[in-house]
Every structure is written in structure tokens, then in C-alpha cells.
Amino acid sequence: MTLTGAVGAIFMFPLRGIIRACVALGIHPNVLTLIGVCINLAAAWALARGRFVLAGVIMVAANLFDFIDGKVAHASGTASEFGGFWDSVMDRFSDLALFLGLIYLYASLQRADYVMVAAVAMIFTVLTSYTRARAESLIDTCKxxxxxxxxxIVLFMIGAFTNRMAAVLWVILVLSVLTVAGRIYHTWRELSGDRSVPA
Amino acid sequence: MSRVPIERRLPLPLLAVWRIFYWNYERTTIPYDLMVMAILAFVWLTPPDWLGDPTARGLGLIGWLTSRLP
Incomplete structure (x- = not known):
């Protein structure tokens, strides 16, 4: 087993009980998604106030809901196309809220350089999901x-808990740019008929 | 005439860079683990002062380690 596989298995263990409880209580997965977004707004507020550890704790809670909503949908047989759409839209909203919190923080600290880093990272975060969604309307998959x-999200949590948000923003920015560029290249490659490497 | 895939034309160091750009490994694989470790090393080892971090100061873990050197 790989390192990330082991970490995932450890975190999945308590989540199974929570998923079972949600199914037993008949909580609709779309409600879980909405609760997750509302909690994420609180995390964005904490980031904007510079209270990183609090933001990290709130992000853990928020993303717990975000993580289990799909699992609850499948376990309870309430998975739907609208649920997938709702989840995707709310995910974008949560992402943008967190970036907005950081932009507010850096603006209040009068750090225009990091306002720009966070803003450009936010742009490429949106483009990351948009390029895949648009590409998959043209080709089979763009993963x-x-x-x-x-x-x-895990990087945001690490940055918040260890007060290394600047480094985290740089990582998100650079790798998001590469992801978007890679998806554009992959889509061009598939559409032009050069399918030498499956993705 | 079919073109030779770019992956077969690149020397090993450039192939590694290409693989990061054209990332298509699944999660919980060895390349994924290596990437995670590289990212965590950057985040935790890069001194906040080098990045002009608005919310953190000092040389971080590297500074702490170098201060222990005789």
C-alpha cells in the first residue's frame, strides 16, 4: 500500500460510521452539500480574519460534509444527475469563498503581491474545473x-494548520497552471487524432 | 505516417518534467506519493522569509536546523 493510500484508509475508517448514520437518519445528500458550503463560508471568514488554525478546523468539518455527500447518495440510492450538478456548483462556490477570504486578508495587510498570487490562483482553480467540464463535452475523458x-483542499488545511499559506498558494498556483495547460494540450491532442498516450 | 509519441523522444530528465506537466497518474500510486512528498517538502522547508509570507516570519525548519549546527 502506498503512503497516501494508508492515510486515506485511516481517515476513511471513522467516516464509514458517519455515512451509515446519515443514511439511517434519511438525510438527503443535497442537504449535506449545502451544509458543507455554509460551513466553508465560516472557514473563509476565519481566513479573512487571519485565524488560520480556526479556519483549518472549520475546513475539516466543512469538507467532511463535502466528502460524505456522494457516498451517502450512493449508499441511500438517492444519487441523481442533479445531485452531481449541485455538488459541482457548490464546490466551485466553496473554493472561491476560501480564496476570497485570503484575498481580503492580504488586502487588509496591504500586501498587493499576495492579493495577486491568490487572485491568479483563484482564476486557475476555476479554469481547472472548466477545462475538464468543457473538454468532456468534446472527448471521452480529460483527467x-x-x-x-x-x-x-488538503493543501489549504495544511497551510492553515501550519501557518504556511504563502507556500501553499504558490504550489496551488503553479500546479493549477500546469493542470489547465495539460488539459488544453490533452484536448487538442485528442481532437487532432494524436492519441499516443491514454489519460 | 504515424508520429513518434513525445514521451519516447524525450531524455529521462525532460521526461520527468513532461510527466509532471502531463500528469495522468491515479491517486495512491508511487508517483502520486512522490509528488505529495515533494510538495510537503516545499511547503514546510521553504523559509517563509524567502517567500515574503505576509503571515509567517523567520527561516522555518531550515533556519531551526541550521541554528543547531556547530
Whole structure:
């Protein structure tokens, strides 16, 4: 087992009980998604106030809901196309809220350089999901690039808990740019008929 | 005439860079673990002062380690 596989298995263990409880209580997965977004707004507020550890704790709670909503949907047989759409839209909202919190923080600290870093990272975060969604309307799949939402959220948490948000923002920025570029290249490659490497 | 894939034309160091750009490894694989370790090393070892971190100061872990050197 790989290192990240072992970490995932450890965290999955208590989540199974929570998923079972949500299914037993009949909580609709779309409600879980909405609760997650509302909690994420609180995390964005904490980031904006510079209270990183509090933001990290709130992000853990928020993303717990975000993580289990799909699992609850499948376990309870309430998975739907609208649920997937709702989840994706709310994910973008949560992402943008967190970046907005950081932009507010850096603006209040009069650090225009990091306002720009956070703003450009936010732009490429949106483009990361947009390029894949648009590409998959043209080709079968476009699962290219490292920096997807789970990676981004875990990095945000690491940055918040260890007060290394600047380094985290640089990582998100650079890898999001590479992800978007890779997806554009992959889509061009597939559409032009050069399918030498499956993705 | 079919073109030779770019992956077969690149020397090893450039292939590694290409693989990071054209990332198509799944999660919980060895390349994924290596990437995670590289990212964590950058985040935790890079001194906040080098990045002009607005919310953290000092040389971080590297500074602490170098201060222990005789």
C-alpha cells in the first residue's frame, strides 16, 4: 500500500460510521452539500480574519460534509444527475469563498503581491474545473493534471494548520497552471487524432 | 505516417518534467506519493522569509536546523 493510500484508509475508517448514520437518519445528500458550503463560508471568514488554525478546523468539518455527500447518495440510492450538478456548483462556490477570504486578508495587510498570487490562483482553480467540464463535452475523458479539488483542499488545511499559506498558494498556483495547460494540450491532442498516450 | 509519441523522444530528465506537466497518474500510486512528498517538502522547508509570507516570519525548519549546527 502506498503512503497516501494508508492515510486515506485511516481517515476513511471513522467516516464509514458517519455515512451509515446519515443514511439511517434519511438525510438527503443535497442537504449535506449545502451544509458543507455554509460551513466553508465560516472557514473563509476565519481566513479573512487571519485565524488560520480556526479556519483549518472549520475546513475539516466543512469538507467532511463535502466528502460524505456522494457516498451517502450512493449508499441511500438517492444519487441523481442533479445531485452531481449541485455538488459541482457548490464546490466551485466553496473554493472561491476560501480564496476570497485570503484575498481580503492580504488586502487588509496591504500586501498587493499576495492579493495577486491568490487572485491568479483563484482564476486557475476555476479554469481547472472548466477545462475538464468543457473538454468532456468534446472527448471521452480529460483527467489530466495533478491539482484537483481534493489536493487543493488538503493543501489549504495544511497551510492553515501550519501557518504556511504563502507556500501553499504558490504550489496551488503553479500546479493549477500546469493542470489547465495539460488539459488544453490533452484536448487538442485528442481532437487532432494524436492519441499516443491514454489519460 | 504515424508520429513518434513525445514521451519516447524525450531524455529521462525532460521526461520527468513532461510527466509532471502531463500528469495522468491515479491517486495512491508511487508517483502520486512522490509528488505529495515533494510538495510537503516545499511547503514546510521553504523559509517563509524567502517567500515574503505576509503571515509567517523567520527561516522555518531550515533556519531551526541550521541554528543547531556547530
Amino acid at each position: 489530466v493534471g495533478f491539482m484537483e479539488r481534493p489536493e487543493r
